[in-house]
Amino acid sequence: MHKRGLWRLIVTFTVPGLVLYTVFVLSSFAQGVQISFTDWTGFTPDLTYIGLDNYLRLLGDGSWWRSVWHNVALLVVIPVFTLGLALLFASLITRGGAGNLRATPGGDLYRILFFFPQVVPVVIIGILFSYVYASRGGLLQGLLSMVGLDLLTVVPNGPLGNPRFILLAIAVAAVWSSVGFYMVLFLSAMGRVPDELFEAAALDGAGRLRSFLHVTLPLIWSHVQTAFIYLAIGTIDSFALVAVMSQTGTAADFGADVMSTYLYRTAFSLNSQFGYAAAMGTVMMLGSVALALVTFRLTKREEYEY
Amino acid sequence: MSTQPLMTDRPAPDPRPATPAHRVPKGSRPSRSSRSSRVAALIPQLFLVPWALVVAVPLVWMLMSSLKTNVEIYNSPFGPPSELRVGVYVDAWTESNISAFFLNTVVVVAGGVGLTMLLAVMTAYVMAKYPFRGSRALYYLYLAGMTFPVFLAIVPLVKIVQSLGLFATPVGLILVYAAFSLPFSVFFLTAFFRSLPEELSEAAFIDGAGHFGVFFRIMLPLARPGLISIAVFNFLGQWNQYLIPVVLNPQQDEERSNYVLSQGLAALALGENYETSPTSMAQLFAGLLISMVPVLIVYILFQRQVQQGLTAGALK
Numbered sequence: 188m189h190k191r192g193l194w195r196l197i198v199t200f201t202v203p204g205l206v207l208y209t210v211f212v213l214s215s216f217a218q219g220v221q222i223s224f225t226d227w228t229g230f231t232p233d234l235t236y237i238g239l240d241n242y243l244r245l246l247g248d249g250s251w252w253r254s255v256w257h258n259v260a261l262l263v264v265i266p267v268f269t270l271g272l273a274l275l276f277a278s279l280i281t282r283g284g285a286g287n288l289r290a291t292p293g294g295d296l297y298r299i300l301f302f303f304p305q306v307v308p309v310v311i312i313g314i315l316f317s318y319v320y321a322s323r324g325g326l327l328q329g330l331l332s333m334v335g336l337d338l339l340t341v342v343p344n345g346p347l348g349n350p351r352f353i354l355l356a357i358a359v360a361a362v363w364s365s366v367g368f369y370m371v372l373f374l375s376a377m378g379r380v381p382d383e384l385f386e387a388a389a390l391d392g393a394g395r396l397r398s399f400l401h402v403t404l405p406l407i408w409s410h411v412q413t414a415f416i417y418l419a420i421g422t423i424d425s426f427a428l429v430a431v432m433s434q435t436g437t438a439a440d441f442g443a444d445v446m447s448t449y450l451y452r453t454a455f456s457l458n459s460q461f462g463y464a465a466a467m468g469t470v471m472m473l474g475s476v477a478l479a480l481v482t483f484r485l486t487k488r489e490e491y492e493y
Numbered sequence: 494m495s496t497q498p499l500m501t502d503r504p505a506p507d508p509r510p511a512t513p514a515h516r517v518p519k520g521s522r523p524s525r526s527s528r529s530s531r532v533a534a535l536i537p538q539l540f541l542v543p544w545a546l547v548v549a550v551p552l553v554w555m556l557m558s559s560l561k562t563n564v565e566i567y568n569s570p571f572g573p574p575s576e577l578r579v580g581v582y583v584d585a586w587t588e589s590n591i592s593a594f595f596l597n598t599v600v601v602v603a604g605g606v607g608l609t610m611l612l613a614v615m616t617a618y619v620m621a622k623y624p625f626r627g628s629r630a631l632y633y634l635y636l637a638g639m640t641f642p643v644f645l646a647i648v649p650l651v652k653i654v655q656s657l658g659l660f661a662t663p664v665g666l667i668l669v670y671a672a673f674s675l676p677f678s679v680f681f682l683t684a685f686f687r688s689l690p691e692e693l694s695e696a697a698f699i700d701g702a703g704h705f706g707v708f709f710r711i712m713l714p715l716a717r718p719g720l721i722s723i724a725v726f727n728f729l730g731q732w733n734q735y736l737i738p739v740v741l742n743p744q745q746d747e748e749r750s751n752y753v754l755s756q757g758l759a760a761l762a763l764g765e766n767y768e769t770s771p772t773s774m775a776q777l778f779a780g781l782l783i784s785m786v787p788v789l790i791v792y793i794l795f796q797r798q799v800q801q802g803l804t805a806g807a808l809k
Contacts, residue, residue, distance in 0.1 A: 193704060194625075196623070197619050201615070203615070204612035207668060208634070208638065208676075213637070214653065215645075215649045215650045216641050219647075219648060219649050275540060279536075279537035291537045291541070293541070301544065301548055306729050307788065308754075309755075310755040310758055315555055315781065318558075323567050324563075324568075326554050363547065366544070367548070426736050427736065427755070431762070461648045465648050467644070471644050
């Protein structure tokens with residue numbers, strides 16, 4: 188067909204993007220893996236290869252394992268609560284929790300309000316929650332004193348000053364900010380489920396819970412699966428929230444170290460051990476890919492056509 | 494942002510009797526089932542209202558605290574401000590240097606989103622409409638960038654940006670933002686261009702239009718809804734960005750005048766521990782709110798966009 192000018196168009200349109208993408212993204216990823224096999228500190232122009240030493244060192248690094256463990260804990264807690272609440276609210280808004288075919292009053296309003304924290308910059312959420320948890324003049328302290336409790340006696344040193352609570356306190360902020368997003372995702376999925384299926388379920392005497400478990404959930408399962416992978420990978424990548432809420436956890440470990448903050452500190456404050464940090468980055472990459480594959484395998488269910 | 498507690502909008506329960514016959518289990522008396530179903534209609538609100546409070550209260554509390562002195566915040570966390578201290582916002586803008594952070598962010602995000610859109614639209618269009626030898630490979634190259642975590646790239650990125658002489662410059666941030674926003678944008682827009690009808694462009698070809706003419710005069714206007722969605726997505730993501738500026742844009746002078754908002758606010762929050770003035774906490778909150786204004790504006794527009802997109806999808 189229109190051969191003339193076709194290659195000119197293809198080249199003009201794809202090359203600029205590809206150049207930018209190659210220079211900053213692809214070459215960074217490739218060099219990240221390359222540097223992980225060296226002891227580079229950024230000061231010498233040459234790379235000295237040390238084989239798998241960085242990876243062997245990671246295996247014996249207690250701080251690394253602790254931050255991996257923290258990531259795993261967040262990986263379980265954040266998706267369970269976020270997706271659980273998102274599913275609950277979405278199904279309550281869609282059909283008043285099924286059985287009832289009328290939409291719940293105020294549904295649009297809830298959608299707009301619940302979604303809003305998702306667009307608030309993460310740094311702002313981190314700072315806001317630092318003040319929510321503050322022992323002097325904090326929102327949580329204010330609520331507790333209404334029932335005659337003192338935050339510092341309930342949680343010594345406050346949630347962000349106590350290594351046993353800080354991770355949970357950060358997870359709460361993460362859940363707070365993302366429930367609405369996933370609720371909107373599930374709302375659009377549930378809106379596409381035909382009403383007849385719920386009418387049939389109601390006819391058979393299914394209540395809210397049963398029609399949710401046996402009608403809604405199986406039909407939107409692929410969305411739940413996608414949402415879980417998004418959230419899980421996001422949790423591995425989470426940096427800003429942890430960094431801000433642990434008083435820039437980049438400076439030291441305040442009990443909330445995750446892989447990303449430990450990597451940052453290794454690269455940019457602990458004598459710039461770039462090689463070692465790059466090995467952490469490579470492991471994180473492998474972890475993300477493995478996680479996505481495993482999730483797809485484990486949560487594979489029959490696909491329902493409707 | 495409206496400070497009206499949104500809960501007051503809770504609509505009254507629907508007065509119509511719940512009649513759908515299929516909901517009434519056989520044998521139950523109509524009057525009783527009607528009352529119990531009205532009670533049942535309230536159950537969703539029992540869960541939704543508390544979460545609405547959980548979402549709204551911290552935000553409203555931040556707004557209120559931005560008008561109070563430190564002492565007022567300490568003594569009565571929920572009390573209203575004793576006077577309307579709008580001056581706090583002026584102080585935040587000038588003294589706390591929010592103005593510089595804000596301007597830097599606007600420049601970087603405008604450049605970043607603009608460049609992302611330009612490059613992504615071109616790449617996606619060709620990949621969707623002119624599959625060529627190697628377009629499949631290109632597809633997988635961009636897929637890789639979407640799957641890998643940015644932390645793998647962060648160390649070499651410093652080296653690359655330094656060697657280009659772009660360290661701690663707005664141009665450096667713009668290029669890096671755009672490069673990392675490309676994969677997802679290309680994917681989204683490729684799918685979008687594929688869904689557009691062929692008839693119009695074929696008619697234009699018959700009328701003698703060239704490839705570039707078809708792109709600019711036919712395809713771009715058609716793709717508008719998709720372009721707006723992905724532009725909004727990139728705007729929010731880049732306005733939000735924290736890791737990349739922290740690594741590539743470190744402090745250059747005493748006033749941190751090269752910082753973007755996320756860095757500047759994080760630094761202010763840390764310094765706040767030292768209580769620099771009687772309204773230092775309010776200034777920080779005011780700074781948070783100022784930096785949320787563009788996001789809020791976009792969010793309000795975005796709501797409409799989402800609804801348009803949904804109806805467009807339903808009509809197809």
